[in-house]
Amino acid sequence: MSATVSSRQPLDPAAPARTTPRGGKGRGRAGRQLHGGKITYAVLILFTIGSLFPLVWTAIAASRTNTRLAQTPPPLWFGGNLFNNLDKAWNGANMGTALLNTTVVAGTVAASTVLFSTVAGFAFAKLRFRFKNILLMLTIGTMMVPPQLSVVPLYMMVAKLEWTDQLQAVIVPTLVSAFGVFFMRQYLSQALPTELIEAARMDGASSLRIIWHVVFPAARPAMAVLGMLTFVQSWNDFFWPFIALTQNGNPTMQVALTGLSRGYTPDQSLIMAGALVGTLPLLIAFVLFGKQIVGGIMQGAVKG
Secondary structure (H helix, E strand, C coil): CCCCCCCCCCCCCCCHHHHHHHHHHHHHCCCCCCCCCCCHHHHHHHHHHHHHHHHHHHHHCCCCHHHHHHCCCCCCCCCCCHHHHHHHHHHHCHHHHHHHHHHHHHHHCCCCCCHHHHHHHHHHHHHCCCCCHHHHHHHHHHHHCCHHHHHHHHHHHHHCCCCCCCHHHHHHHHHHHHHHHHHHHHHHHCCCHHHHHHHHHHHHCHHHHHHHHHHHHHCCCHCCCCCCCCHHHHHHHHHHHHCCCCCCCCCCCCHHHHHHHHHCCHHHHHHHHHHHHHHHHHHHCCCCCCCCHHHHHHHHHCCC
């Protein structure tokens, strides 16, 4: 006759019973949530304050006058001129058109970069074709060329196509990036099993169908990260848009801000108000889609 042993008691009576630490902070136990110490939280709070300080200072400066900003010590709290400065910056720098143009440029560049980089990254990661490694090295090598060296020939091409002061002059040269291709190639090499592609081909799937139904779902976390990085970079791009566009024609947000810094004594409060207008859309986009982006990153990390 076999005796029933309770799972809550040790099999060996002489062995000490396991006790659960107070507060549920078990170490090395599956399913337990890890908690940081006081020093960890203090460091995180300091980094958070340091990260938010430039944005808070921009809002404080935008709510003050230029005379008050020039005084010592500088203001450390909000004033009452925020909406007045925002109105002056909005009407004085053609920011309505600039905001629309920047949204179109950044959205188009981000979408095209994600699409083309994912397809090219899949080709370099999983397909076999001649000179694949040489083409990949050439693609990576373009990242080592300073962008200043390509400004003159690029501007000559834009002028010959009569694209000066038009949005396509900013969009077309940045439809795909070497970094995006390399980034997606590295991700798909690990996240996309070759057996899955071979199974799809055995089922009669074409290359386009494999890309749509196999590659894109597997690359979704990396596509979200690349899209976010490309959108922010395109939104903040200043060098090439400042050359190809004009402040009074079709400016982007960064080009429009240059109109606020003209004059012998630039009004710093108006410049900060314009910078605040240019920053708010990025913050709103991250608040709305940040959870999905972070969730996609964590999903890709778990699957990897």
